Amino acid sequence: MTHIKVTVDGVKYADEVEPRLLLVHYLRENLGKTGTPVGCDTSNCGACTVLMDGVSVKSCAVLAVQADGSDVTTIEGLANGELNPVQRAFHEEHALQCGYCTPGMIMAATDLLRDNPHPTDAEIRDGLEGNLCRCTGYENIVRAVKRAAQAGVAP
Amino acid sequence: MTATVEAPAPQIGQARLRKEDAKLLTGQTNWTDNIKLNGMLHMAFVRSPFAHAKITRVDVSGALQQQGVIAAFSGADLEQASLPCAWPVTPDIVIPVHLPMAVDEVRYVGEAVAVVVARDRYAAADAVASVEVDYEPLPPVLDMYAALAAGSPKVHEAGNKSYEWVFANGDMDAAVNDAPVVLERTYRQQRLIGCAMEPRAVVAQWIGDEVTLWSSTQIPHVLRFALSAFFGIPEQNVRVIAPDVGGGFGSKLQVTAEEALAVLVSRKVGKPVKWTESRTEGNLTVHHGRDQWQQIKIAADRDGRIRGLAVDLLADMGAYLMIVTPGIPLFGAFMYPAIYKMDAYSFRCTGVFTTKMPTDAYRGAGRPEATFAIERIMDELAVELGMEPLELRERNWIRHEEFPYTTVAGLTYDSGNYEAATAKAKELFDYDALRREQAERNARGDTVRLGIGISTFTEMCGLAPSRVLGQLAYAAGGWEHASIRMLPTGKVEVVTGSSAHGQGHETAWSQIVADQLGVPFEDIRVLHGDTQISPKGMDTYGSRSLAIGGIALVQACDKVIAKARVIAAAMLEASADDLEFSAGRFSVRGDPEAAKSIQEIALATFAAHALPDGAEPSIDSDATYDPDNFSFPHGTHLCATEVDTETGFVKIRKYVSVDDVGVVINPRIVEGQVHGGVAQGIAQALYEEGVYDDDGNLITTTLADYLVPAAPDLPSFVADRTTSPASNRLGVKGVGEAGTIASTPAVVNSIVDALRPFGVRDITMPCTPERVWRAIQSAQGGTA
Helix, strand or coil: CEEEEEEECCEEEEEEECCCCEHHHHHHHHCCCCCCCCCCCCCCCCCCEEEECCEEEECCCCEHHHHCCCEEECHHHCCCCCCCHHHHHHHHCCCCCCCCCHHHHHHHHHHHHHHCCCCCHHHHHHHCCCCCCCCCCCHHHHHHHHHHHHCCCCC | CCCCCCCCCCCCCCCCCCCCHHHHHHCCCCEHHHCCCCCCEEEEEEECCCCCEEEEEEECHHHHCCCCEEEEEEHHHCCCCCCCCCCCCCCCCCCCCCCCCCCCEECCCCCEEEEEEECCHHHHHHHHCCCEEEEEECCCCCCHHHHHCCCCCCCCCCCCEEEEEEEEECCHHHHHHCCCEEEEEEEEEEEEECCCCCCCEEEEEEECCEEEEEECCCCHHHHHHHHHHHHCCCHHHEEEECCECCCCCCCCCCCCHHHHHHHHHHHHHCCCEEEECCHHHHHHHCCEEEEEEEEEEEEECCCCCEEEEEEEEEEEEECCCCCCHHHHHHHHHCCCCCCECCCEEEEEEEEEECCCCCECCCCCCCHHHHHHHHHHHHHHHHHHHCCCHHHHHHHHECCHHHCCEECCCCCEECCCCHHHHHHHHHHHHCHHHHHHHHHHHHHCCCCEEEEEEEEEEECCECCCCHHHHHHCCCCCCCCEEEEEEECCCCCEEEEECCCCCCCCHHHHHHHHHHHHHCCCHHHEEEECCECCCCCCCCCCCCCCHHHHHHHHHHHHHHHHHHHHHHHHHHHHCCCHHHEEEECCEEEECCEEEEEEEHHHHHHHHHHCCCCCCCCCCCCCEEEEECCCCCECCEEEEEEEEEEECCCCCEEEEEEEEEEECECCCCHHHHHHHHHHHHHHHHHHHHCCCCCECCCCCECCCCCCCCCCCCHHHCCCEEEEECCCCCCCCCCECCCCCHHHHHHHHHHHHHHHHHHHHHCCCCCCCCCCHHHHHHHHHHHCCCCC
């Protein structure tokens, strides 16, 4: 077991974990942060995307021990009483149906907008290439990210 | 009380934002894998690495020595029963026994042979390797034609043919024999994998003799019935909960081995158990879709009039028949004639066993296959006749003034307007300009060619009239149930038997009930997906929820109003016949000052102090609706592709859909359904295929191999609508599958259209760059 200290959604945690424990399982099983789901086992789908020190990572491709000392933000840490601009844009553009990819998509979109506050449609599509959605055909996700960009959400 | 109350704007037709979104956007979700129960154990399965083998020994004792392992079982250790097939399509169909875990023989890679139960998922996964299984390999059976040949190895003792189902109407010999044009084509419907983003998960918990099963399923009610009917658990002791479900697309319309085993294993170990599949496990063992060979023959006059159509299918059942496996191709049986008039039609489908994962419903279920074949061959016929493909279609389609129209397949289409949808699509697409550009590119020998693909589709949905299902030998009905509970504070609970998993029922159902009862949209809560809260239902598939469940809602509202009317009459000291109900209020005709709202009546029944004699103190109501016909969405989809003839790369330049789904409750939700549906149909055309190697190993087990498209792989969509109302109370048809049914042939037609100058006549799906490039080389007489 290895000792780690991680801040998740503003709360400090210290835990003993197996070195092989995936960050996503640490979040879900140890911390009860079930807002971040798992969609695959090969880091293709992006459903488990979180921000680690402000940068998006697929939390199934990060070991919990690698997150030692990091500040992790999950979908559960975005809203502050009300939806943040990216969440609101997803709502207003109907950019989610079943909602399973949504947490990862929103975290990836957040990182995309941090990197490129005014992306073109093509840049949005390329920027979200690592996140799969089976319901929407991406049309409304692109619209939502554009709407969020227009609202000026870059942190 | 003031008498002049402005009627609220109708909710139906408004693009309301979804009620479902708030929790999904903030991670406050209740996916099955989120569930934790005290003492809960985790299951992991030992699965067959062979496509076909005798099991000669299973020894789980090694697993029991591993840390954290509580129990391990082989198939023989559990009292198993066969998983059900609810659709014995012919009297002599072969339905093999299908145990949740194989005991004597495995018949596909991934079939479960043992289960390990441990304190956490890592320990369970570790211990799988300690179970010893000895196999005696048998020859795999992978090709449907070879499977039917004499001397083929057998998947089951009874042979490799499950059934042969036929339909014929009209004089096919007369239609074909002296027809000036007869075309025959063979099309391949590749095997697809549903890939809902949420992997399947189950949790089972026994308390005394009662069991609760949480499952990521589309069909909690059917599942409850099946667990009771086939596994001997009294139905009143079974509760099934479908919590938040992350997509289905037919892939969660199943009674699965893992659901049954969770129930059996949990009872055996006396603790709740959970199982969540990995994506790899899911690609192996979630039922697959499509997988057919389609031979289609069309006979026509020189002027383009279709005389007859003959279809002969081989449909891959896989290794076993699951809940509706054999019936899936038969939905297609009625759809090959599509929107076209003709004299004769014949259909034959042979269901074939192979040593692969069973097939079953996948978005569209039989109808995409049919639509693909007819729309592909219509393009080929147009070329043969030298006609513009849209003109050929128009010459044969049912004109709008001819509805209702009974097709040669025996369906009566109640409404439609193919002219209007096509005209709108052509305009949005700028059809003539794109045709001109295509000609210019061809004339100058551009290396990137432009193709235009057409799909003027219809489908049958709103499953289904129970009598028709009975005639087709389906084991259940096609009704749907709804309840309205009027709460004392004036709020409303709506209970629906149609269990949503992304479709937006909570929003759309609220809109319907708001209009019917005149209560605020915000005051309505929609409940579903738990057999204790919603005890009666037929669940969600086949674009049935609105066309069946929506009408059940309206009928339940009718009953609420009828019961309330009696009480309102007493409260207003008027005759019930003199009351008008509008915008949520009963008022006395000629005296609009005298009125009672439905909320006031709900409160009056709660107190029940002064109800009229004989009135029960409740205006809650239920209704169960069974339709008398299917509904028939239709539309025209146009696709322009740019095909790089040097690389074979296909880029969708423009995609326009005009769908007629009848009256629309929420245009925002409808548009989203079309987008997603079109995306899945494009995925079949260009990207996705479940591939088995020569030994019967699935080699597309991950999302790196099975290419679910990402955002850069898809175009922006132009989605518009026309409206010809269906002949039900709401005028609604259904939209869940339309895009998937329509889009696949539009894309492939456009690619072939782009490459006709090179002599290309067909490309097998998915149209990968390699296949497109090889098709060009081959048509040019190259050696590729």
